[in-house]
Amino acid sequence: MGVYEHEVLDRVEKLLPVLRERAQETEDLKRIPDQTITDLRATGVLQLMQPTQWGGYAAEPVLVYDAIRRISRACGSTGWITSVFGIHPWHLALFDQQAQQEVWGADREALICSSYAPMGAGLQVDGGFRVSGAWRYSSGCDHADWALLGGPVLADGAPVLVDGMPQFGSFLIPKADFTVDPVWDTFGLAGTGSNTVVVQDVFVPEHRFLSFYAMNDGTMPGVAVNTEPVYRMPWGTILPTGLSTPVLGMAEGARDIYVEYQRERWRAAFVGEQAKNDPYVTERVGRVSSDIDASWRQLAGHIVEEYQTILAGQEVSIDTRLDARRDQVRATQRCVAAIDVFMESAGAAALSKGTPLQRLFRDAHAARVHATNEAEKVYDMYGQYKFGRDPMLIMV
Template sequence: MNQDFSADAAVRSVIDGVRDLLPTIRERADEAERLRVIPDASVKELEESGFFRLLQPKRYGGLEADPVAFFTAVRDIASADGSTGWVSSVVGVHPWQVALFADEAQQAVWGADQNVRLSSSYSPTGKAVQTDGGFQLSGKWSFSSGCDHCSWVLLGGLVFNAEGQVVDFRTFMIPRDQYQIVDVWNVVGLRGTGSNDIIVDDVFVPEAFTLSMGETGMCRGPGQEVNTSELYKLPFHSIFTSTIATPIIGMAKGAYAEHVEMQQKRVRAAYIGEKASLDPFAAVRIARSSSEIDAAWALLMGNIREEQAYVARGEQIPLELRLRVRRDQVLGSVRAIEAIDSLFEASGGRALAEGTYLQRAWRDAHAGRVHAANDPERALQMYGAQQFGHKIDPGMY
């Protein structure tokens, strides 16, 4: 599988710059947990590296990069700290969706400052009522990761007509002065993500600042008129669910590296001073875990590559492939978490110490597992049902 994006020097420079930041990001992991948000310094350094512009339109100073390059950077960041990788992923992907909005909305976000960032909460827990020229939006949304580092938010909401009937499901884009952040993030995993609540109280949202999820489900959006790159013709759910799986795979990558290093130094007192690295069962566990991590990554990126090939040929992406993306995305998360579990169980008591990557990755990965995008039964049921010839709700893939 070809993942070579080195031909684009600017993108390659971003990837290299991100990798230069990894030791410092890892050193700040404890600080992120203590603060319950990513340290400002880390966000600033990632901004300066160009990371947040990878999926941003070139018209607004972005790179319109290969999504595999973006996911590679996310994986590497998460291998240094899970919370930083998680926030980088979900905040870093939002320019891709903003590029699908009407240009009026894009101009409002990036016209004055091309470094503007957005957080999100897509669960349709808010209520929008149709009015002249737009919608009145109210509600409370949870789990808006990285919201303290952002000046706009993307919110999911059901649209009601005057008769009180649901007529659409949309994403609403709101500036910082029109919503409240409520600090509720006191958790055991992904502690540094600052995934707080968002409250909106009867705010008018113009039509241009909304995007129908039905339209994005068909790989369409008004922003495609001005952002013509093939990047913005990929399926929303393929990009966004991969955004959730990738940091978990990155956590597994980091956990694997620390486990190998620890075992090379470890002497097992219970086995008469045997070096852990000489234990044949430990070697087998490493082999199995590394294979699961590699498989998760290869399938995730391989599917994205297949979708890109269809877009490049101007062909519609088959439903089976889009569902396969979801199948391998949720199972990629499962593979990565099971690899972390296996490595953690075999690492000995020292892995329990505060400050070790392994115990943090174990907590962070299991916290990431509860995200709706990582619900394996629903994603796998869709794939299996399609294989049996049953009709699948297009909004679900």
Template sequence: MSEQVLEAVRGLVPGIAERAAEAEAARRIPDATVKELADAGFFRLLQPKAFGGHEAHPALFYRAVREIAAACGSTGWVASVVGVHPWQLGLFPAQAQEDVWGADRNTRISSSYAPTGQVTRVDGGFRLDGRWSFSSGCDHADWVFLGGLVFDEDGGPPDMRTFLLPRADYRIEDVWNTIGLRGTGSNDIVVEGAFVPEHRTLGFADTSALACPGHELNTAALYKLPFAAVFSTTISMPIAGIAQGALDAYLKATRDRIRISYGGQKVAEDPHAHVRIATAAGEIDASWTLMERNIRDLMADAEAGREFGLKLRLRTRRDQVLGTARAIKAVDLLFENAGGRALGEGNPVGRAWRDAHAGRVHAVNDPERALSLYGQGALGLEVTDVML
């Protein structure tokens, strides 16, 4: 069934590409695109079977994300982020899952994890106030995940949690005016004194320990994967797809392109362009292949009931940040050789360049931090980090 979803998504790619300019102009994904993806079953790929999902292999999910992002970077980004949230909800207590999917199994969730709002413990749960930014695809969701810190009254370290709120408890403020990933509609979430019951929260301590309340209901290996590995790959995979889309667009334009300033030379006959194409294609393949390998290795361990070793976790983060870097390098090589027309509004290579660099600035793509962790582990030093 999951393979059928992937084939259905592939059939939607031409239409998604045609609406890329529309998404950018509207600063949000077109409703038609979201409906098509939902009807194809894309948003249910990582959803628990208990609530009508497919519990697909995550590598298949990321393959679909890559193909969507190649057609439209903003759509691929939203598809990846919103599409992974059913997996995370599967880690929450069963009552939270029932709250979201009990009436409509197609209900979607957006997110904003940076703990920028205020959290106050009250009887039976928590009260949230404040503003959370960068909630991609929030216009197409009826619930939201928000990150927050619960402080210990005795002065201990704060408890980082994810809070789940329905649309009635927050408002969306339209602030998303950017040069890249413009179509993602990553607007602000504003909360004013909303109550969140205890069962609609999930502690990072539980996700790090791989001991989440949702495991009692959702026993598949998929829900035993490390949160950090899934979350970080979710951010980098659309960028790899964007790079592939840039290569496809570059090749299409270059076959007939003439350099007037070089005596009418055909760019397709330029050996320097050939080198750039080969280098970019190699970087894109390496980006995707290594990230997919790690996800498959993690799933293999989960299916066999093996403990995830630190070496694999570190390698996953290493290849995730380097995967982003490789995709950026590929896009840069192509953009630099695409000529002045790539600067034009609506040019697919120029759009890919803007979108890829916009995705690069996400906090999880900080290469120095992740690579430093890998180096520490390789030298046998103690490594502790919440994003492993």
């Protein structure tokens, strides 16, 4: 499952040494450098999930995750942002054609940030919504031309209900209608610039709202025009996998750094011997590498399986979606634990500010905090379903 041939991946590989060199600058800036955004655009990675009608690849989805993990080996923050900007074109492709025209008709390289948690709402009015709120943790918002902001639809001060549940979805809002509050100052993923997006009583027309219910039942208007199979992939696989894959790439990067460092390191406990000859060092590399590689095989395997199901003209079952969601959070857990093993045995030199291993350690733990990577709720949801109960199937 590890090697895919594509011109974008070739260009990504050539960029990795540059991203590795810029990793500390990225952290210090608290945002992705402008030149890195230019370089990512040049590789084509941000267009992998963009529809062909707008100049994108509409590619097999496993390709974008492979690119994300490679970039995350070099810089965790850049990998995270690649995921954000690389997957949002898939979401926009599900919107009404008029919304796509407003974004990509004006700029086919437009970047879209998001914050899906309901930190604001849209008041239903004639022709659309009046949207207000302050959406925190919107990664890459400083660079974004548009924002996808989650929230309920309100009418007369109360939530609008669909089948007894509040109507909830994403409002698509241009940069001219939001401001950025620069509050991001963290110990991990510091370079993602995940600041707060503020919207104050902005009108959003109906065609720039997409309900999560429509995405769940397959009635998204965009698929009538964007008929490529990738746009039939489940939302609950596409987005969560995009938030685990950077952690996996960080674990692969940490392994490479650990092996290289231990290759040259001398330990006082082994007089006249190098750390690479310490059986506890070699055991860690072997044991932890199995978890990292298994995580990628599971993530990529589920993506490929679901995509092949769609190519065969079939629906992806709830069981298959739950399997993918279960292994998505498991991959995050495994890879954070793997980095912990490397960090705790790397020696005091790895603690120095500016060293890549401690930065990947911090970035991975910051990524683990994201709600989509919260494993316990997903395991419980999976278990309840297997016992015949009817859990709230969140993000599947």
